[in-house]
Amino acid sequence: MTDSRSAFGWSVLFLLLLIVFSIAVNNGAFRSFDSSIAHGLRATLPAVFPWVFGVICRTGNAEWTVPAGLFLVVFLLRRRTISRRQALFWTVWFVSGMLLEHVLKIRLLQPHPGPDVANDPLDHYLKPILADKTPGSYFSGHTFRAFWLALLLFNSCRWCRTGSLIWASLIWIGVIVLGWHWTTDTLGALLFVGTGGALFLGGGRSETSGPAEKPSSIRR
Helix, strand or coil: CHHHHHHHHHHHHHHHHHHHHHHHHHCCCCHHHHHHHHHHHHHHCCCHHHHHHHHHHHCCCHHHHHHHHHHHHHHHHHCCCCCHHHHHHHHHHHHHHHHHHHHHHHHCCCECCCCCCCCCCCCCCCCCCCCCCCCECCCCHHHHHHHHHHHHHHHHCHHHHHHHHHHHHHHHHHHHHCCCCCHHHHHHHHHHHHHHHHHHHHHHHHHHHCCCCCCCCCCC
16 A cells, blocks of 8 residues: 555656646746757767667657567466456556657647758668658657557566667667757656556556455454
8 A cells, every 4th residue: 555655756757747747848947958968968978879879769750669568568468477457457558658749749848959950861771660650759759659658568478678778778868869859858757657657567566466464353
């Protein structure tokens, strides 16, 4: 019960932060912050970095992460590594996140990074299979999908924890380096992951812990 209440409290906190942060993004409060980071990265990073991040970040494209995520959650459910409730919650939040991403990119006034910060050398050679151009850039679907997948692996596979978090973190940094997203786009995605992640991890702990054993009332 304590774990469930704590998870719910953290989830509410992340949700409130997401709402406030999204309103601030929509009002343009972080435009100069985003611009300075994007221009600074383009001016200071060695030329090899965009090539490396260009390859890594394409593993976070929807055409790979969506089927991989659905396959993985079914695989873990069949192996009974996660419960049905966990699998259902993870899948619903995964789909809801992609829908919310699309809605926010239409409704919020966060323009895409321009050519002045574009830094993707593979853009002329590798185009995404699933490309839906939206008016806005907030929030980052790559960051959301990568960390939501990493969260599933972190919760279910002890040997995958470090690797999955490194992969997700590289995508998080990479989409900024390549000029695909502003920094605030990725932070909004992380807040959404935190909102669902607190419930997902907290619910898993409460299921595995189970009810406490009652002391025996039989006197010997």
